[in-house]
Amino acid sequence: MPNPLKPSERMKIPRQHSIEQNPEERNRNFNEVSFGLNEELALLEAKRCLDCKNPVCIDGCPVRIDIPAFINLIIEKDYSGAADKIREANYLPAICGRVCPQEDQCEIVCILGKKHDPVAIGKLERFVADYEMANKLFKSPVVTNQIDKKVAIVGSGPAGLTCAAELVKLGYKVTIFEALHATGGVLRYGIPEFRLPKEILDIEVNRVRELGAEIITNFVVGRTATLDELIDEMGYEAVFLGTGAGTPNFMEISGEHFSGVLSANEFLTRVNFMKAYAFPETDTPIKIGKQIAVIGGGNTAMDAVRTAKRLGAEKAYLIYRRSRKEMPARIEEVQHAEEEGIEFLMLTNPLRIVGDEFNWVKAIECQKMELGEPDDSGRRKPIPIKGSEYIIEVQNVIEAIGQKPNPIIQATTPGLGVSKRGTVVVDNKTMVTSRPNVFAGGDLIHGGATVILAMHDGKAAAASIHEYLQKGG
């Protein structure tokens, strides 16, 4: 029993909070908002864990990290051991500790949360990973097992990276094919620096490489080579598809062709991936007006609006059809956005975009909504209020209203089962598609979901691929 405190004493400790950059300062820079817990706070937080006999928190984690075990190692100050413990289940702890929606996963079921606040599991995970990085304690495990079979992974997002790491650990020869010029998927082109620094991403991706996975960028499967060519000509015996859901939806209202109207994907790709924030030192431009509106209520919308604020927008509106309660974004991010001065226009629906004589956006017309009966998704359906139309002056409209899978592979792979929504259909246990040697996971099968779900799928697929290839393929 590493924890010196009695359960009643543990429960008296309040949940510890991260140290954060002050909002008035941070909404003008791209540095990370949260510094995480320091050693002292982490030790205190770790001691709150009741080390339950039946640790339900593990069931809440899609990749089943042994949560009480790593927390006990923190209490023993064996941070390196704690990091290794996490990595047994999750090869990207510094990323997950930052962006995993822990409040809906491991923490929502934590026993301590019944009467008190749950243990800050995600923040402890981040602390351990950061401590290990800062003190250069990481040693790449040596893979001794060798299986002479090649597996191709398509997409270097969290699904692909996780599947690759698991298969390399089992001894397979693994190649990741990535369409863009850099790795990470949404972790790089979508999630901004102020939530997930690229340096952290680079370190964790490099560890997957160091473990033994080969990564080839600038390779679009379906174009540079088809999925069948990977199998028939390049000798891959199984393929995992983790190509995500990158194609943005548009509202299809009038005025979307005006300059200044962008999908959140384009906006974030220009800024995060192409580094438009540094223009003209870098070459990809972005133009953000004094007043801007972002449409949507998810993580993507929150990232877009906070990014626009940082690029100098004086008024940054977030327009959402339902009420704040229904917003799918992480609570922490909604709070952060509010602290940074984002103006929330809830129960508001855009009707049309108005342009000026140069074909630039000058305003957006909106309508007020009220909530009616719950719809299929269980959320109360917004209904327009007649006569409530009004105009807001803005120079940019950024749409973050959802994404669907990029269609290239589906269109170029005969016999691959695809749903009406464009998602690839899989068996939800084995992640196998309609083709026995092709597996899939992440946003490609769910539409937009989460990092940790993508990682769960990558892991589950790796186990199935192993089973399939051991049976002789």
Add this chain to the structure above:
Amino acid sequence: MYKIIKKQKLSDTITKLVIESPLVAKKRKAGNFVMIRVVEGGERIPITIADSDIEKGTVTIIVQAIGKTTKMLCSLNEGDFVLDFVGPLGEPTPIHNYGTVVCIGGGVGTAEVYPIAKALRDAGNEVIGIIGARSKDLIILEKEMGEVCNKLYITTDDGSYARKGFVSDQLLELINKGTKIDGVYAIGPIPMMQVCANVTKPFGIKTYVSLNPIMVDGTGMCGGCRVTVGGKMKFACVDGPEFDAHQVDFDELIMRNRTYIDLEKTSLEKYEEHICNLYEKSLSGKGVK
């Protein structure tokens, strides 16, 4: 990193580059393009594949230097590298035997229509070529087009070479003379494509154009390249870049392509200033004033 094997200046502003990329060389079809990033921090830009050599594993592109990225690309030499080169992207041109097809190239657009003309000729079509430019020195690929076309017409805006006038004038003349035309491919500056579309529309001649909106990823992930075709939103990089010319909203495309015009200018000025400084430094380095 992708190596430049061969470089040839076709005109003052137009340069042909042969780049090593065996996978792209093997897979590419007429109508495909690549996305190129020249250096770290650089933009990703789309360039059509003009030709390829599967044996040598090379891809040929023909680039007109108009802004920072294309100028940087054209300033590279044999043995230099571009950082990123990905493709082949876009839907390839549907190649069938249509009968008689007119392939029109305006300016650097000739480089984009050339592979299509070649593929159509190989598929058994009678190919009539029309290539045009502002003046004589801007006419490119005359020899190559001459080899793949059954007949080739040339126009220059200023009359400095061949017929004075626009490619569309030549097209209209062919139609008026009663030439049987089963399809038209017109690629070049947007106004040129628009005029060609207007010429063929009253005659009901199927006409295709290759659109050149601003692109970021080139794989369908940003929607920056969206164009309106037949009243519907299309992503040029995955649904195109070729579309039915009679359905395209050209005016919208012209306006959208102006989105970053002032910033592009800043970027170019900064680059040219930098080049000037380098030049002056190299002069003073040699002790020349």
